[in-house]
Amino acid sequence: MGEGAPQQGVLVVALAQIATCPGQLRTNLDKHLAMADQARARGADLVVFPELSVSGYLLAHGVLEHALCLDDPLLEPLRRASREVALLVGLPLREPEGGISNAAVLLEGGEVRGVHRKLYLPTYGMFDEGRYFVPGPRLAPIECRFGRFGVLICEDAWHLSSAALLARAGADALFIVAGGPTELDGDHEPAGSRRWHWIVGATAVTTVRPVFFANRCGWEEGVLFGGRSWAVDGRGHSLAAAAPILDEALVTAPMSRAAAVRTRTLIPIPATERLDLWRAAMESADA
């Protein structure tokens, strides 16, 4: 894309589907740098990594040891790499006032441009996030030289209101980063991967925004993650073929900004959201 006009033309987003290991941060960081190099060579502007990509997902109480501050020296190689290609990475973020967030951090030009803290911490079934993390306090798009992006971390995207709010707030596109496990239920596209495919597609066509989905693959602590990172535009057309289920992959997805704006102008679904119904629901919940 043109250096002088980053808001115009085509944005190339790379989805880095990696398998991480909980607590083996240096191994995980090496994978980030290798993927960033590869993405840059393919002309990507921005690389999206999965949830908790730096630390691994099933850290459990390991977050106490491995939570990072935004200025942690361990992140320096990522900050440096972000001068060449912007990076959205996942990590357990140590909050100054105490507590640890499950965060996605956008690095660009060697600096932190924004942070999204996971809003919905699943604590049921095999999930125990409410035990280790504090929920994020707010939802707003993150801005950088490439545009204004809504970031959702895994469970955030299962609450459809999150994407609707980001679209209302003027996000150009949505990044969904996930550590989505899957069971193997006999289907060629296993259950977890299949559910994500529906959610990502439904999010794109109901917000009328391109959605870039970076999921992890591989195993942690005996849990299999479902891969199938994918990108789709606001009308449901794939921007890239989905990644495999089991293996690491780098997916590059070009997005035409002009086409995205034209689509959401022609199909103004989020703009017509009946907020009066939300207000009524909130009032009846308060009552």
Add this chain to the structure above:
Amino acid sequence: MRDLPAVDSALLAAALERFLAEELRASGLAGYVVGLSGGVDSAVSAALAVAAVGRERVTALALPGPTSSPASERDARSVAEALGVPLEVVDLAAAGEAIAATLAARDDRVRFGNVMARLRMIALFDRARAVGALVLGTSNKSEILLGYSTLFGDAAASVQPLGDVWKTHVFALARTLGVPEAVVNKPPTADLWPGQTDAAELGFDYQTVDPVLYGHHEGGMGRAELVDAGFPPALVDAALAAYRRNRFKWRPTVVARVSASCINVDRILPRNPER
């Protein structure tokens, strides 16, 4: 009646191979040690390990005892040959007799069977220590749910690739992985005494009981619902009785918590070393 869900055995095999590759990588060790019994579970586990990390990193042992069937060693050899791994026979007969005599356990076939299962565990972990390897478990979900195993014996392993795989699906995996037909088709046996079979001891075979276990364990169906669904009451009662009786084997021990940092209760940490 409810059926088990289908299995995509090629995808399942590919996923389990990556599990074994990752566990080995994360552990920093050199390979896997597996006991080949001549049965389908150990054949499938070994085949997955060979596909995952290469045959040169898989050590296969046959561990016969005084009452083992010669057919077991023959079948173990055919599995090893099919996988292209050498099979080392470590004869545990004398050791088994000696310890059984010391414990006065020889005349009780269950006690003696448990002694032999635990001796095999000793042999596998000893070899794992000697060569810097992980012990490859061979337990499947059906036998774990029924508790059809010896605690700290055949149930003891570093990793259990088949621990969430129904026995019915283990057979499907075996065919996908090219396990010799004779091994796939023979009746499952722990081979702890002559003529022993899992089906004779349990009172049902795995293909019959798997849908019952699935309906109860995953589907939340109680006795009445299972019987209403068409499963024979005697089968349901026997399956649920084993399921309840042997649940202690799912978590082989319990730690008395007397602090605020009890391991695996207050402090749950990743299993593999941090780097």
